Amino acid sequence: MWERLPAIYHVFQQLLSDSHYTTMGRLYRQLATDADTLQQLSTHWAHVAFVGFNAFNKAEETFIKAWNDAGYASCWFDADTWYVQQAHQEAGDFLRRNFEVVGLRNELPLLSSIAQRTLPIQVTATEGQMAQAKQIDRWWQHIAQQQQDNKRIGILLADESLLIPVLQSLPASMQQVNITMGYPLQQSHVYSVLKLFFEVQQEMLQHQYKSVHHTIARRWLEHPLCDAGREDLAKLQEKILRENLIRVPVTALASLSKASALLFGRMMADMEAFQRLREMMELLIQLPVAKSDHMTKGLCTTVWKTLQQLEPLFAALRPQPDLYFMGSLLMKQLGSLSVPFEGEPLQGVQLMGLLESRGLDFDELIVLGANEGSLPRIKPPDSFLPDNVRRAFGLPVPEHQDAIFAYVFYRLLHRTQQLQLVYNALVTDNSTGEVSRFVQQLEFESKIPVHHSKVSYQVAPDAWPEITVAKDDAVMRLLSIYHMQESPKTISPSAINTYLNCRLQFFFKYLARIEAPEELEEAVEASAVGKVVHKLMELLYTECGSTFNNAISKVAVQWMQEHKERLVNEAFRLAWRRKEIKGTFEITGELHIVRAIVLQYVDLLLRVDEDYAPFTLKSLEVKLDESFTVPIKGSMKRVVLSGYVDRVDEKDGVVRMVDYKTGSDNPSFHSLEALFERDGNKQNKAAAQTLLYSWMFRQKFPAQRNFEPALIAVRHLQQYSNQVQLIHKAADEVVSHQNIHTVLEAFETQVRNVLAELFDPTVAFDQTPDVSHCQYCDFAGICGRG
Template sequence: MTTTFLEDIIIDLKQQGRDISKLTFVLPSKRAGVFLKNTLNKHIPGTFFSPEIISIEEFVEQISNLEQIPNTELFFEFYRVYLDITPKEDIEPFDRFFKWAQIIIQDFNEIDRYLIEPNNIFDYLTEIKKIEHNHWSIEANQTPYIKSYLSFWNRLKLYYQTLTKQLISKQKGYQGLVYREASNNLKTFVKENTANKYIFAGFNALNKAEEIIIQELLNQGLANIYWDIDAHFINNNLHDAGYFIRSHTEHWNILKKQGFNWKTNHYRNSKHINITGTPKNVGQIKYIGNLLEKLSTKNELKNTAVVLGDESLLIPLINSLPENISAINITMGLPLHQIPLASLFEKLFGIYKSKKPIIYYKEIVNILSHEYIRPLLWDNNLNHADVIIEHIQTNNIVSLSVNELVELAPQKKELLTYLFKTCKNVPKEALQNCKKIILSIKTHLNNNKSSHLLALEYLYRFNEVFNSLEQMMAQFNYIETVDTLYSLYKELIKNDTLDFHGEPLQGLQIMGMLESRVLDFDTVIIASVNEGILPAGKTQNSFIPFDVKLENNLPTYKEKDAVYTYHFYRLLQRATNVHIVYNTEPDVLNGGEKSRFITQLEIDKIHNVNSSIVTSPVPSVSKKLLEVEKNNAVLNRLKDIAKKGFSPSALTNYIRNPIDFYSQKILGIKEFDDVEETVAANTLGTTIHNTLEDLYKPLINQELTEVVLKDLKSKVTNLVSHHIKNEFKSGDITTGINLIIFEIAKRYVNNFINLELNQVKNGNSIKIIAVEASYKVPLHIPELDFPVHLTGMVDRVDEFNGITRVIDYKSGKVEPSKVKIKQWEDLTTDYDKYSKSFQILAYAYMMNHNNPFEKPIQAGIISFKNLGQGFMSFHDNKNNLITQDTLDNYFQQLKQLILKICNPNSPFVEKEIH
């Protein structure tokens, strides 16, 4: 690699014979200062005093005699000004003010950094608003809203003037104000620092205040400036990478007089540039991980930088680094809102903001299951989180109060109160609860501190955030609700970062685009080189319109694009190996098509650019169906099941998918029962079955009459209510869809009774023989050396006009075609078509075994969603009566099915579901 920009500076200063230890270096960022010290160590032998190295922002603070105010404090100071100036009827609460105040402060910053006369721009802006709404402003009777809107723009100037005076009186200032005051104090500073010599290095885009400060120091002979620009960019009037420095050479008198002689010619040196498109962000990160794996030596990694255009990819990148990388240095900070701990406080604030005394069960489960909370609930080998969650699921509880939670785990009363007690718009209490939770987590993690260093760092940063909020609440009384506190908290963690500490000069360097200023690397990997990211595109977070910005020489998206262009190409200047990675399948939220920077590189043809599209290998995977062999344990379990009895539902479950039968019957795995917020289909079905059982059981051996059936209808409401509450447990059936389902259950039962009432009126006789009758019959299967039984419960047996009917209730919709068969061999192969027939034949078989039929019977289904079909009787190709031949044919299919289930040489094979 050629010499770096910082090395060029030190070499040049040495050649001039300058005493470097007496110089003050002013750099674009603090980060560059670390590399400058390392460069000094390389090029200056022996012991020497290090020069002062500061960032441009620190330098401007020195000149201004103002301290830059933290953002949080700034907004509170601004709100104080807002309250003093704004008429009472127009005052907004702090949380609403906070949303637009951020944009206003950003505009104040721009106005001050570029030394715009504030009165002029605010007057200009006010007149524009009047012109935009001239039909409002000239109306004789303006509405209060119109007056409020226009008066807001009139007050902007007063907000600015009062805020700046207030801050200066406290010797504080936001960034723009610090810059403006620095330019005002410049002459005094120059007089007091004539002995100091300043070296400005690596600057490109400068605001007006910076230009004036640097030019004045240059004119007074107190400074030198080193530009980091290649001749290729500055000589090409159309290339945006040289946009700002070309402007400086044209407008700075000192550069016109002395000439601009700090150009390099590194960009045209031979480079290996690979442009790679890969689908999605995860594809980019995995590709970069593969690239880094090839850089095995420490020297290669030391001179390698990964620059993330999209800084949200930091965590995925860290997780994708190959094992051969033992040392990394992360320059960029990790936003606090991306830290796992942030999700906990997001959930907690959701509860603290609530005004309801009860908490939704999902919120409870989410918090109790959180990785930082669950360990706190252990006590004597019992996890109270599991106890509470199991209680919620078992009793179908949709919401609980804090007191109910404490009753379930009284040993953890204090912690549960911090977690779940609503703060009823007492923000101080919410803040204190968060701090107590942090302390509880810290106490737990300290038990094994060495394993939780990163987690403890997370806690420390969040504790700082809450301390800052607490300090602001003590100083200002504007946070009156938990909603306001939460809004401010969200803004703080969005803009605040967790800074990583490590050896800055060792290993792989990971950074954002702005952190790369002044630094040079032999190998550069740039990610997310897509439009909307690099460059950022036409984003404008400002109240100042585009044309007003142009009129006042304020930067627009055009200048911001030029800044990104400079940083991008500056990274390429001295690099030898360049890997540019972009997302081939972006979306509108995360960037657009591949960046114009890539297109420009391909069109320039200065370097051999290799472009390719890379996708992850997609192997041809043929799904292998799960297969489970039957060992002794499985066979013994099958014998137990056979002895207790195979139920029709278990057998049809095997027909549907043998693996499901294996999971549920052999392994005993139950499906997870979530809390039932809405009455489920199975709950509805059970309610109807149990209601009909209670209604008809007292009528066994009786013939139904109109009087009896009408009497049954009077009992429906109470019985349905009883059974649905029994099944739905603590669920609420008094409102919403659950109330509708309750009414549907009553309607189904009433409709069924009406069906029977009409049949009786039409002269049919119906006699109840059995209701919910249980059967368990032995099956004679000589091929098996252990007993086998068939067991089940028949919903109803009756006599209809002298014909015995075996009836199975179905709360869902069943069509008559589902109780017909053509070929007996199909009965055990097609679940969808023949499972209903299989079940009702099983009931008929068991009844006949206990009480052989004297004459043919019928077996069928009554579907409550298809009551119009009435009783749907099973029938084969011959007739709809169950004869001995029918039962013999059924037994043959049943026997073959059970033999297959119990065959040790026939594994459970998953059935492919279409």
């Protein structure tokens, strides 16, 4: 490769000439080698002064030396004897070369400010990157107390990523601020739109331009610069949640607005991206001020101009880059753009980057980001030339960069009266937590007093107060919906379990009716798996009952085994999406794994039924509503319990209430009293629910004496040898049709006690003492237990 470089260089130079382009390096070379340049420039200016410079490259040294010798140019170097006359001081490396090697004359006398300085330097360590910006307020209060006008005040950022936090932390009393740094495009909403454009196009390309993932779609729908109407946005977002759309059709997105059409419309060619992005910027500029402020419009204009300049360059590339490569190059180029702030450079506080301060003097100065790694900044050279080649030919190397930063830092000491350096003392992936070595050099090599301090913010959040809702008249009115004479609201078994779990949770969910925010279910959780299993069993038994006239034999069960894969997708659609959503349900990604789990669970359930067959299917999804009288404020009131039994079947004159469970539930419970414990670990919600169904069944069908509950806990079938009857451990018996009435008498007493407590005005709705119950509670954030 190195042998070919000369030929590549000459071809490149010829291409530049033919295209009427140039580079900065070529311009410098022309100034250094063209003998007519000096004579041509002298016709424009009588004299050229180079003020405030420090580091010159070889070309600059050549033509400045020639002009200096001819008397056409003069050099004014702002330097101090401290680092110029000490050879080990890197801050003076370039100046010593300018004086001793190049032979340039300095029109300014060397200062002795550093050796004579007695004013201290304040060095402040903060705990965190953003905490540095918060020091500006304290620093500004100190300056304001002095009440001295005409002071030259500056805020310098050694780490320019602090610009946005600093802007957000400027005190209100700092009325005049001139920001010489540009607002970075990369930290703006405009940049996120540009980035989203290429992500959308790549996503559509991978899915035949039919749909995009919901996370990408919602990034646009929730974007501050989205130009779609509020009603249209709300409708589409509601549809995504209602239909649980993992992938959103691009047609629905593209029809929202003009910008949406540009974002989600199919491109006929990759180069069309330039035209689309320019049109996108034009649309964003036209947005009302409430969405697109002056800075955003400025960024859009800058991006538009840059795209206009880059398009012919990309169009000339052969072969044409694909969309991914073009997008990465374009985003890298656009990411370096910024828009200047408007300000008065001669008034107020000057806010700028460290290197921008080279020709300025200040009286009061604070430097943020004075960490090792930011001061000096560690940045590899933008070149493919290795370090040894660069050194051999006198090209810039990292030491040169350090010398430039050292000069800029030491120059701050020339005339600044009060200097404060702030750095982040926390050790992170991006920071060593050390102050710049330049500060340590001052401490060990000079007599300047350096005062260190550390600012820490003690974060001690107040303890969350206990939340208790007393049953005052307003709360009792809310409870009255359960015991109205006409159309009372029913109490479900899950509501009773919620009350036992946490009284306050019951209040939030059933009385205050606080709804958890609806979220898209992409990763199917255990509860969602259970819904699909229940729905698939319902579909299978519905068809099987119709086919075999509700006579479920072993042959009928085998028929269901053979048809379960045919119906599983429909079960997903009905259980995981709303019933009103028509069409097939597409199984994609990890849903294939969930589908396999559902089929495995159903297979186990059907095997249990096959062992129990033959039996008669009586009904599916049976709703049970039964009244229960409880004392409320001295009188007996009627409340209604309600629930759904998965299946009712009959064999040999015994009716079963069958409940499927796919979670960690098991058919064994310690005692009837333990089912209603709040603080113990002997609860069994599934067993309590199944017994409550049995009680409601007995109340509704008093003539039916032979019945029993059946709990098919699919994950515990092997552990309990396919046992589906409830196991009463304290009584050492199973709950069957032979003892069900005795069990239900005691069970009814426990239910009555719970309901009486629920309507007792002296028992408040308070938090559960067992915080383990809060792990999956939708209201844990309200209680501070999330």
